Amino acid sequence: KIILIHIYDYINLLPTFSGVMVIISDGFFDILEERRRSSDLSHAFRTFNPQPFCGATPISAAALNRMVLESQYLSYIIQEIMVECDEPREALLEEASVLLDEMSQNLQLGFIRLLGFALSKVFKSVFSSIHVNEDGLTRLQQAIQEYPVILMPNHRSYVDFLVLSYIMFTYDLSIPVIAAGIPLMGMKLIGEIFRRSGAFFIRRAIGSDKLYWAVLSEYVRTIVRTGYAPLEFYVEGLRSRTLKSLTPKLGMMHMVLEPFFKGEVFDISLVPISISYERVLEESLLAHELLGVPKPKETTGALLKARTVLKEDYGCMHVCFGNPVSVRDLVKGNINRRQYNLVARDLPMKPSKETQEFVSGLAHMIIRLQERNVVLSAWNLMAVVLLQNLQGIDLDLLTHKTLWLRRLALRFGAHLMWPSKDVVSLHHSVVCCERGRVYLMEEEGPGPVTQEEGVFRRAAAVLMCASYRNQAVHVFTRPAMVAVAMITAARNRTDDVFHHFKFLLELFSNEFVLIPGQAVQDFEEGCSLLQQSGVIGRSDEEIYVRDNGQEIIIFLRAILQPFIESYQVIVVIYTVVQAVLHLHWRSYECLSSDLQKNVLSALLRMAAVTKTTV
Incomplete structure (x- = not known):
């Protein structure tokens, strides 16, 4: 809990970008404005000379792969598999090499230029503007030169990683290597262009494949350890089909932080990035996926069929690069790194409970910072x-x-x-x-x-x-939960309201990103915002709604109402449809497959239901 409180305090200390109301002049610049005035070809083939990490030794993608295959860590894991499965070492090495060839990126400047030229055309067609905070890019440039950098954007569209690489190229920043899903690799021609533009491909269902885990984790750690390039991955793991922040996935987070824990790098800078779309290209596709319509296969043919989007206007986009977060600063006093001295750096080491809590809290913090800058x-x-x-x-x-x-x-x-x-x-x-x-x-x-x-x-x-x-619900989540708790609590006593608030936090822990163990801080944040807005008043032991605050309380409760109703129904799609038809419910959102999964997860976690295999 001490670790998590420290992380929560760190969030409050970090500044967001200037001003409460963001206007284009407040440090944001439209990168498409220059593209509309000058040649896209000259932009793509101009001199590109980014300043790399000062501790990096330039190496090729092939040399990076050799380092992974020749690492003591991979050799140790292969030895374990040989004993467990009675397979020859040569066969396992060959399999590891095949996995690495499937996975690895092959970043080449020529393909970055090609992609830059094509994206200039596409972005000018579909977006009226792409606004970027240049002060954030200045901080990023400085961070890249000092320590290994991990770019951590939110994930709302397939366009996300293309936009970020385009911005980095436009501002002469080192092009990142990007963790991408394996389906993108299967797209003829496009998959190879992505690979040569910095994408490395990860299988979605790794399961207990020990060799695959070993190759992937060593590949990621080698990128971080050598400072090969900034590494970009989505801490949410998947593209959010609801456009709401998802709870973090921790596998990649552990991989990128391990070189620091083991003392192989002095520090690591984590850069939260907030991408905001006025209109999302996949808006209809996402809604139908949530209703159970199969997701279209990611193929080059499907991409060509989707070119009709080029005729649509998707408004403007904002990309905010947040302040780099120093892992070293956060670890101080929270994790005893001496434990890592007891095991050779090249050997696998299971993270302690203390480390797991820290990584989880840090991942949640990054998502909170992403939300703050949306x-x-x-x-x-x-x-x-x-x-x-x-x-x-x-x-x-x-x-x-x-x-x-x-x-x-x-x-x-x-x-x-x-x-x-x-x-x-x-x-x-x-x-x-x-x-x-x-x-x-x-x-x-x-x-x-x-x-x-x-x-x-x-x-x-x-x-x-x-x-x-x-996309806006995070702004109202905590005040809305306080509002609902005040309505459901039998008395106005602070303890009673907090008890109901804490229940809502636990119930909705899969629905909204809430830092574990921070119920008191979340409650105080929600109450403070309502109090500053003149909605509630507080005495030593009571919370009460002011006369002019009733309208806001009712409005905030209505924001959570679709979620509350959805958690009241039996999660069987036929039953839900009948409820909408015959009980006149208006919460169509209970038909969302993502929300239904969250309901089941919450009920299982709270022991309200049990899971059996039929």
Whole structure:
């Protein structure tokens, strides 16, 4: 708990970017503006001379692979497998070499230039602007020269890693090597371009494959240890289909930190990166995936068929590079690294419970920092209002409520980008305006539809809108939980409200990113924001709603209502559909497969249900 409290305090000490309301002039610059004025070809083939990590010795991708195959660590693991499985050493070495060839990147500047030229064309076509905070890039440039750097962006779209590499190339920063899913490798031609642009490919289902784990972990550690290039990976593990932050996956996190724990590098800089889309390219695809429609296979043919997106306007994008986080600073006084001196560096060592707690807390902290620097648009706030008015809402009233919510969001510390264009027109795939009233758009299909089909079409529209609300939900999560706890608690005593708040934290620990063991800090944060906004008052032992705070309390409760309702239903899709049809529930979000998985995980963890094999 001491470790986690230290991490929580570190979050509060780290500054976010300047100002509470982000305007383009506040350190953000549109990198496409110059591209619209000058030659894309000259940009792609200009002199590119990034400043590398000062402790790095330039090596080729092939030399990097040889270091992995010749490492004492891999040799030790192969020896263990030989004993366990009675396989010859030569066969295991050959298998390790094949795995490494499948996995490894082959970064080449020529392919970066090719990709840079192509992406200039694509980005100018689909985005009106891509805004980047240049002060963050200045800090990143300094960090790259001093220590190994780990880039840790949130993951909302397939475009994420392309945008980051494009920005790094544009600003003469070292091109990162990127952990990517193995399906991308299978795309003819495109997979090889990605590999030669820095992507290394990881299987999604590794399971207990001891040799694969050994090759992957040694490959990652060698990249970090040698300072070969900045390493980029998604701490959430997967692309978020709900556009809401996912709880972190810790496997890669342990791999990148181990060289520091073992004293092989002096420090490691973790750079949280927040990518915000005004409109996401995969918005319809994500909603249908959540409803059980199979995800399209990632192929070159599918990519070519998707080229129709080039004709659409996806608005602007913001990319905020956060302050580099020093692992060395966080470890001080929290982990006794002497334990790593008891085992040779080349030998595997299971992390202690203390180390596991630290890594988990650090991963959660990175996601919190990503959330803090997300730039929200007016549409994100409009989506919050629309989901509380599923039967439609007058445009004037929608505008009024959005402006009201804007003031509340700013008081809660949100960063906003206010539009210079018609938001409803930009999001024509989600909403429409008829006779001064705004409605959610539903898909049209041939012929009549059954009631069940009607529910799923309506659900797709709701989930598309909900994905944009989810981009803003972190701003309101803790105050909203306090609001719900105040309503459900029998008395206004602080202890009673906190008890209900803590239950909500545990229930929704898979739904929202909450640092484990920080219930008191989260409660105080939620109460403080409500108190500063004039919503609640506090005495020594009680919390009460002020006379003018009732509207905000009701509104905040409504934000959590879809999640609360979804956790009340039996997670069987047929039962859920019937509930929507016959019980007149309006929480179409309970049809989301991701939310259903979170419900089951929470109920299992809280021992409310048991899991049996049929």
